[in-house]
Structure formats: C-alpha cells, structure tokens
Amino acid sequence: GIRPGLGCRGHVRHHREIHVVMGNEACDLDSTVSALALAYFLAKTSPAPKAAFIPVLNIPRAEFALRTETTFLLRERGLPAASLIFRDEIDLGGLHRAGLLSLTLVDHHVLPSADAALEEAVVEVLDHRPLERDRGAGCRVTAEPVGSCATLVTERIAQGPPGVLDRLTAALLHGTILLDCVNLSPAAGKVTPRDVACVSLLEERFPELPARDAVFQALQAAKFDVSGLTTEQMLRKDLKVLSSDELVLAISAIYVDLEVCRALEEATTPSLHLQPLLSPWSCLGTYAQGNALASRKKVLPILRAALGGQGAAGGPGEEEVVPPPTPMNSLVEECPLAQAVPPLCPQDVLERVSRIAAGQPPGSPK
Numbered sequence: 001g002i003r004p005g006l007g008c009r010g011h012v013r014h015h016r017e018i019h020v021v022m023g024n025e026a027c028d029l030d031s032t033v034s035a036l037a038l039a040y041f042l043a044k045t046s047p048a049p050k051a052a053f054i055p056v057l058n059i060p061r062a063e064f065a066l067r068t069e070t071t072f073l074l075r076e077r078g079l080p081a082a083s084l085i086f087r088d089e090i091d092l093g094g095l096h097r098a099g100l101l102s103l104t105l106v107d108h109h110v111l112p113s114a115d116a117a118l119e120e121a122v123v124e125v126l127d128h129r130p131l132e133r134d135r136g137a138g139c140r141v142t143a144e145p146v147g148s149c150a151t152l153v154t155e156r157i158a159q160g161p162p163g164v165l166d167r168l169t170a171a172l173l174h175g176t177i178l179l180d181c182v183n184l185s186p187a188a189g190k191v192t193p194r195d196v197a198c199v200s201l202l203e204e205r206f207p208e209l210p211a212r213d214a215v216f217q218a219l220q221a222a223k224f225d226v227s228g229l230t231t232e233q234m235l236r237k238d239l240k241v242l243s244s245d246e247l248v249l250a251i252s253a254i255y256v257d258l259e260v261c262r263a264l265e266e267a268t269t270p271s272l273h274l275q276p277l278l279s280p281w282s283c284l285g286t287y288a289q290g291n292a293l294a295s296r297k298k299v300l301p302i303l304r305a306a307l308g309g310q311g312a313a314g315g316p317g318e319e320e321v322v323p324p325p326t327p328m329n330s331l332v333e334e335c336p337l338a339q340a341v342p343p344l345c346p347q348d349v350l351e352r353v354s355r356i357a358a359g360q361p362p363g364s365p366k
Contacts, residue, residue: 017051017100019123020092023149024108027059029070029219033176034106034149037169038126041157042104044164051102054085061086065229066237072222073175077168096121107149109133109141126152147190148180154198167206174202175215179223183216226254231283261285263306270294 021039023031039055046053057064064081065071074081095101096118104124105111110132111119124140128149135141142152150173157165157173181195182188203209226234238253264287265274273290 019051019053019102021104022056031107032070033172034153037153057086060088069223146192147195148177150176151195151198170202170206178216179219260306267302
C-alpha cells in the first residue's frame with residue numbers, strides 16, 4: 001500500500017489516478033472489511049487499470065486500537081496493521097483538487113459536511129441503509145436492506161470473474177456477516193435471506209472456514225475486550241458526544257466485569273453492611289463498611305471466591321492484625337488521651353488518598 005504522504009505526492013507528480021474505497025467514520029468491522037474486500041476485487045477485475053485501488057479506513061491510525069473486533073480478526077488472519085491506510089495518511093482533498101481522485105463509499109452514502117468537497121468525486125455507493133439523498137447519473141448505487149454491507153460486497157464479488165475470491169477475503173467477509181447478523185439468529189431481527197445465502201456461499205467455496213459459532217463468539221468477545229487498552233482508550237472506545245453553544249458532553253460506556261464489587265455487596269459470610277460513598281474517581285469504588293468486625297482476613301476469602309482463586313492468595317504467614325487495646329485511662333473524661341486521635345470520617349480517607357494520588361504529602365494544606 002501507499003505510505004503516508006510520499007505515495008500521494010508521487011501519484012500527483014506522475015498524474016496517476018487514485019480510486020479510494022472508504023467506509024464510514026465509525027470504521028467498524030463492516031466498514032473496514034467492506035472497503036478492503038471491494039478494493040481488492042476492483043484491483044483484480046478492472047481491465048488494465050490505470051488507477052491504483054486503495055482501501056482507506058476512515059479514522060486516524062491512532063484510533064485503530066479502539067476497534068478491538070477489527071484488530072482481532074485482521075490479526076487472526078495475518079493482515080498487519082502496517083499494511084493499512086488510514087484517513088490521516090492520505091490527502092484526499094489534495095488528490096481531488098489535482099483531478100486524480102475517484103471515491104467509492106461502502107457502508108454509508110452521505111459524506112459529512114467536512115468532506116462536502118469530495119462529493120463530486122464519488123463514483124459508486126454500496127450501502128445497506130435506506131438512501132437519504134439521490135446520486136447523480138454518473139454514480140453507481142447499490143442500496144439494499146440486508147444485515148451487513150459485507151453481504152453486498154460478497155454478492156458483487158460472486159457476480160465477478162471466477163477465481164478472484166481468495167481464502168483471506170472470504171474469511172474476513174464470513175466473520176463480518178456473522179457478527180453483524182448476530183450469528184444469523186432470526187430472533188435478533190437483523191439477518192435477511194441474502195445474508196444467509198452469502199455465508200453459505202463462502203462456506204461452500206472454502207469448507208475449511210471455522211464453524212459459525214466459534215467465529216461469532218470469538219468476535220463478540222473481542223468486541224467488548226478492553227484488556228489491552230489504556231484508560232483513555234477505554235473511555236474513547238464507545239464515546240458519544242453531545243454539544244451545544246456552551247457545553248460539550250461526553251458519554252462513555254466501559255465494558256468491564258464488576259462482579260468483584262457485587263460479591264462484596266452481597267456477601268453474607270460475613271455480611272459487610274456496605275454503604276456506597278461518592279468516589280472522586282470513576283475507576284474507584286468506595287464504601288462505608290458497617291460491619292467493623294469484618295477484618296481484611298474475613299474479606300479476603302470473599303474476594304478469592306469472586307476471582308476464582310487467581311492472583312488472590314495472601315502472602316506467606318498472613319495473620320490477623322489485631323488493633324492494640326484502648327488504654328483504660330483514655331476513657332476518663334477530660335483525659336488528654338481521649339482527644340489524642342481524632343475520629344477519621346470517610347471523607348478524610350478520600351481526601352488523603354487524593355493527596356497521595358496527586359503526589360502531595362498527607363499533611364499539606366488544601
């Protein structure tokens with residue numbers, strides 16, 4: 001593929017046309033695979049092509065790690081991310097101004113306002129959503145109500161010359177349709193007979209493709225797997241943004257298992273009598289423990305059970321730490337020891353943790 005900058009300038013300098021196949025800005029698995037497969041098909045079937053057919057992923061490269069189901073499938077199929085071209089690595093506007101750009105849209109048919117200047121470069125559309133606008137006579141339009149745009153791409157390839165479809169492309173299309181159509185389950189309300197027919201066609205041509213259930217379960221698990229992401233990436237993975245003249249509101253969904261928290265809240269041997277407290281960080285759950293007799297030694301077995309015994313074992317010779325007895329004279333009214341250690345409320349604990357996290361000494365002023 002072309003590398004950033006150099007390839008584009010080279011094509012402009014040599015007046016070689018670029019035919020870009022690009023999915024939508026969500027750049028999910030369907031958009032990515034549809035762009036890759038259709039660009040491959042066009043490159044293989046165009047007679048004596050004067051253009052270079054380039055699939056472009058419609059996100060910056062830095063965001064690719066957030067598309068965990070896509071990175072998983074491409075990695076499983078041996079397609080390195082270094083071979084892909086991302087939106088921030090190709091100057092579509094410059095190519096268009098030089099008169100060298102043709103654009104095929106897959107999995108969408110309307111460009112955002114920021115790309116309005118590229119509309120006149122669109123020569124073909126493949127989408128599985130109802131059309132919001134008409135295209136000019138010079139634009140080939142395929143808009144069909146199927147479960148996955150990859151189904152339309154599979155049909156297009158199947159109608160072409162025999163022998164073009166290879167095992168890698170078939171595996172990408174097969175997995176994408178299964179994920180989009182929820183493993184072809186009618187109860188999910190997404191699959192159509194054309195989706196089923198395309199999956200069957202791919203399996204007939206390549207009997208060695210993995211079983212449907214295994215493919216779907218692996219992709220579904222990868223879609224919600226955030227184990228390899230940083231905190232910032234997790235917040236951005238499923239980010240929705242609303243804005244007004246005065247406010248920008250970001251809403252993130254993070255798919256993580258909170259059963260450890262639930263195990264503590266629902267514990268009965270012993271019951272911890274937990275009351276949730278307002279936490280200063282979204283990643284930290286805080287509670288007031290009503291049962292003061294439930295020491296760490298009693299809480300650890302609950303956590304061990306919740307974690308399945310993985311990494312929850314205590315250190316060697318772990319023993320109960322018993323607090324020292326209260327001096328009897330501290331109970332005497334007006335005795336100095338009665339006020340020696342002030343009571344510590346939950347807010348004090350959170351404030352001290354905040355200071356530690358901020359690198360401030362515990363006794364520093366607010």
